[in-house]
Amino acid sequence: MAIQVRPPQRDEMHAYYRALPFANGLPQWEPAAAAWHGGPEPWPPQRTPATAEQLEEWAEADVKDETFHPIATFADGACVGASAAISFDVTVPGGGTVKVAGVTSTGVIATHRRHGYLRRMMQAMFDAALDRGEPLAMLSASEGSIYGRFGFSPATFRARWELDRNDAALLPAAPDPGSLELVDAAQASQSWPVVHAQVRVQRPGELTPLPGRWDSLSDNADGTKGPLRYLAHRDEHGEVDGIANFRLPWSSTAANAGTLVVEALEATNPTAYRALWSLLVDFDLTRTIVAPGRPRDEPLRWMLANPRAMRITRQSDNMWARLLDIPRALTQRSYDTVGEVVFTIDDDHMCPANNGTWLLRAGDTSVTCVATDQQADATITISALSSLYLGGMSAQNLAYAGRITAHADDVVARLNRLFRVDPEPHNSFGF
CATH class of the missing domain: 3.30.1050.10 (SCP2 sterol-binding domain)
Incomplete structure (x- = not known):
């Protein structure tokens, strides 16, 4: 059997995607409670297989993207394994950034596992990253037992927590000189990059967003999850210094009714941070606040009159790191x-x-x-x-x-x- 490990050509991109679980509606995360998921179930439903039109859209975008570096394994000309590295930056202690090879979208088709193809693709990506001057590789591990053999190890963690609205009183604080505003998706998509750019330099482990990160924000409903809502905080000068995305999903069960899910929240200072949470934990006609993908050391806990009220319901490693140089x-x-x-x-x-x-x-x-x-x-x-x-x-x-x-x-x-x-x-x- 002739084996090649190399970047796919343009006319091989459809076959490349079909080697990846997410493009085929196959499981892409181990069956465990995911700390990045805000719903009551352990993990979201699998995607439906991609259509030929979707594969073509992805191919057109990826071949033009200079930060996207695909790699594939071909056995007798057939694509049997695929992965990719995305070039971006990560904030490191001190506020500087380091160039990173972000390993993503990895899979070997079931009939060709246990032949060392993943290791060969990983080696090819490491070598290419070093040639590009990227001294660090990072990934989010879909399964905890796979990537340690390649030198990766957990470097950040995330937690999903819940808080009962009736037990969410905040300790007294100085009056807020700024203001809160519910905004639409267009305004949120403009504010998120500004806020994140300021937060990122203060937070080791934070990633530089890829182009278009917030372009897909929408005011439209997303099935029973409901539409995303957007809450912004402005300082005394009218500048946005904090923003949050949240949902009020419908539930068929009384146990999960009245839940507010905070999908993202960032603030450049404690005043904006407190103001955003003060509204979200006391939203009318809600009973429970859920926040997935949050830091383990969430400062909100220390603003609560009862710090035990915040219950961590899921916790997991988040980003895994691997020093290349x-x-x-x-x-x-x-x-x-x-x-x-x-x-x-x-x-x-x-x-x-x-x-x-x-x-x-x-x-x-x-x-x-x-x-x-x-x-x-x-x-x-x-x-x-x-x-x-x-x-x-x-x-x-x-x-x-x-x-x-x-x-x-x-x-x-x-x-x-x-x-x-x-x-x-x-x-x-x-x-």
Whole structure:
């Protein structure tokens, strides 16, 4: 059997899509309660298979998109596996951004699994990302046991929480000098990029939106989910500094009636954040507020008179990270403390240039990461270092799990001081 792993040609794009679960109406997420889904059921229904017209629309758009890098496996000329990397940026500690290869839409058809095709496609995407100067890869894992073998590891988390309206009183606060306004989709689509651009630089883990991210916002109903509604906050100068998307879905059961689902909410300051939530948790003729895909350390909890009222009903990892170029990635983020650590990587079989002993030194004004022949303070797996990178993971927990082997008594504490950030990283949307 002749095997090729390469980008598909234009006339092969329809076959490329048909190797992907989402284009065929097949399961694309493990059957577990999804923290990104706001409905009462564990996960949304599967999509219907794409039509030939949809496949052609996708192909026309993707071949023109310079940020979209498809890869496919061909067995005797037939496309049996497909994936893609999307080039974008992610905010890292310190407010800077790093170029990322976002791995997405991955699948191998059922008759050709267990032949190593996914690994070969992943290797091809890693090599291409390094050629493009992208030192980091990220993905949202559809199944928790697949991507660790390629060096990926959880780097951000998300939670779905619920709050009873009758138990949602907020603590007193200073009067809001701004105002709230219900807006339509056209206004929301203009406000979202402005607000997100300001929020993103403050939030490690946040993604730079791809073009057209908010173009599809609509005022039209979406089946029983109802239409999206949009709530904006303006500061005392009339500028939008916070916005939320929410729904009031219909339910056939009394248990789920009167639910308000907050699908997205961002604010550039605490005043706007509090004002948006103060209305959403006390909306007329509702009983329960549900918010999926939220940070684990949601500040709203500490604004409630009863912080126990906010119940986390689902929680999961969100974005997984994978360092492709260790020195380039580590020197493009900042560190809150001055310090250094010498560590060894010896398990990276896909990006062998990462293997070796490295001296990471964070100074007052500069960061360096260079190969060294010094004795290592620790041996770290590539997946553990990838988890530490955005600042949301505990080096102590990784050491307990055997993913960091300490050779110096204080190295785990040093790693925690160097890498951790507060608040922890979060990304409000995926790709």
